[in-house]
Amino acid sequence: MISGVRFNDRGRPMSVETTPMLLYAVAAVRVEPTGEADWFGRCAGAHAAIISLSEDVLDIALRLPQVWNVVENARLRGLHDEADIMDGDARFSNGFDGSVFAIVGRDGSSRYVALMQVNAAESVFCEQRLFARGAAFETCILW
Secondary structure, rough: OOEEEEEEOOOEEEEEEOOOOOOOOEEEEEEEEEOOEEEEEOOOHHHHHHHOOOOHHHHHOOOOOOOEHHHHHOEEEEOOOOOOHHHHHOOOOOOOOOOOEEEEEEOOOOEEEEEEEEEEEHHHEEEEOOOOOOOOOHHHHHO
């Protein structure tokens, strides 16, 4: 929350206003196996959609229908193989953290989706398809 203090003409605080501030959102993008164990790449032509403005990746994973499962030890080309990102970005510099990144796969299908925490500035460039309570997960992904 950002607090805004309003002052009277003598410089004394009159009231405090609070405004919610978005720091991170969760984006989802279609991915596919690269053929190398545990590695995935973004599907050709795939675009990310913002699916949550208030949760982290773990929150989303816990709400997924049972046919969607987290792919253990999954890594994404262009993210986990870039030392500058993995070492320099606070979201990823602590190793694998289920609250900031996961790849999920649908049972009996070759559909995979990367879920990743993105910052507020990045999120303005993505379409919003919020995964609200009761919404079908598949409708939130740009297929």
